[in-house]
Amino acid sequence: MRRIKTAIVLGLLLGASGASAKDCSALATQTDMNICEGEIFEKADARLNDVYRRLAAKISAKGKSKLVEAERAWLTYRDLQCDFDTLGVEGGSIHGMMVAQCRTEMTKEQTKRLERQLTCQEGDMSCGNQ
Template sequence: MRRRFLIAVPLLISGGVALAADVNCRNPLDQASMNICADRDFKVADKKLNETYRALSAKTSKAGRDKLQKAQRAWVSWRDAQCQLNTLGSADGSVHPMVYALCLDQLTQAQTKLLDGQLHCQEGDTSCGGQ
């Protein structure tokens, strides 16, 4: 059974329903649109993370996959808790979904870079994943 490391980002849309498909993320005009665009950016980063994770998992030994899975699950919990802490100041505002998604996006991109480094180790680097 494969697990995806996703979380849902709630979109608080004030003043009516905004259709996500109608939002121009090159020039979002209101907070609801900015929230949607930030969520889209996070989803792109999360997709890349999952692709990198799967590639690294396929390259590792059974013991390595078990440790990778354990580390990634712990990282997802940490990321979510860290973003809850980082965005506490906006928790009651309409900007919160955007700020939270931006935090998730930033930390997810950093984790993808870390896993990608493990995926593309130099030969003989015993500190690198893929064991």
């Protein structure tokens, strides 16, 4: 049963990471793959931080306060969700790579969400939901 769960988690996360421009799967060692996926995550996180800063500069003080609160909660959620999603490979050498892939995909989705807000007028309820 544990092997099935591991295979499912691995398949889901490897499939989700298919959108990455960099392919880490061709590397020779698990350590190299872990490092590679970590670098992909760092780039996604840097992009999220850039969009976050641009959005924070655009909105009111009250909006910024809510954005800070929401992002802190989202970061906690992302990390806990990825911990849960990769539970099947916990303790294995692949775990770091799987966590990085999960965090990358969730970070990319959050970046898209915040990017949509960049074009909205604050208070426009319909704008960011496209």
